[in-house]
Amino acid sequence: MQLVATELRAGNIILFNGQLHRVMNVVHVTPGNWRGMVQCKLRNLKSGNQTEHRFRSEDRIEKASLDTVEMQYMYSDPAGHHFMNTETYEQVTLADEALGDALGYLLPDAVISVDFYEGNPIGIELPTTVVLKVVDTEPVMKGATAAGGNKPAKLETGITVTVPMYIETGTRIIVDTRTGEYSSRA
Known part of the structure; x- marks a missing residue:
């Protein structure tokens, strides 16, 4: 399936230079009187290397x-991280x-989605939020x-x-x- 560069979103997996890349970040740029461009931060799924690439708005990406x-x-x-169907x-x-x-x-026994490309596992899709326990933080100060x-x-x-000061x-x-930020108490 082909996408126009303006349809790229963070999290998409694309074929770029013959290899699989995950789109980490997308910014639409329109400099002065030039045509619009889409600047992407890409992570190679095989090597883990990150690169930035600038696509023209009309470019088609696989x-x-x-x-x-x-x-x-x-x-x-x-040997790695083990998952069971x-x-x-x-x-x-x-x-x-x-x-x-x-x-x-990731916590043991968590059920998540694993992505496969041509029968080979290439990555995972996390839920939007996860519940985790705080194991170390500064003590709560009175009046926080x-x-x-x-x-x-x-x-x-x-x-x-x-986290906020009142978390123990x-x-x-x-x-x-998606952001790695505290959302609320569970």
């Missing part, structure tokens, strides 16, 4: 045809490069309110997010996986 399968995250080891119990392993930043939002500022908090998966260690919070 969108990869993906199959999506519901799978359960099982565990990680030096919830219907057939077939297991697949994904490398760190295929998961990218998504690793910080919702408008009282922010502080860093380490979550059970190892990532750090900025042990609190379960909702994190937006």
Whole structure:
């Protein structure tokens, strides 16, 4: 399937220079009296390298045809991250490069969507939000309110997010996986 460059969105998987790339960021630019351009940040799914590319607005880009399968995250080891198909119990392993930043939002037994291209797993689609437990943060100060500022908090998966001052260690919070920001208490 072909897309016009102006139809590109963050998260799309495209074929670019013969390799699969995930579109990380899209900005439509119209400089002065020139024609519009679409500037994209692309991540190569094989190597994990990020590049920026500028497409003309009328350029046609090949969108990869993906199959999506519901799978359960099982565990990680030096060989990779292991997922099991919830219907057939077939297991697949994904490398760190295929998961990218998504690793910080994965908990064992989480059911997520795994993308396959030509029968090979290439990445995952996270839910919009996840519930994670705060394992380390500064103690709550007396009188801290919702408008009282922010502080860093380490979550059970190892990532750090900025949370309001009233959040304590042990609190379960909702994190937006698209932005990596605190959303609310769970």
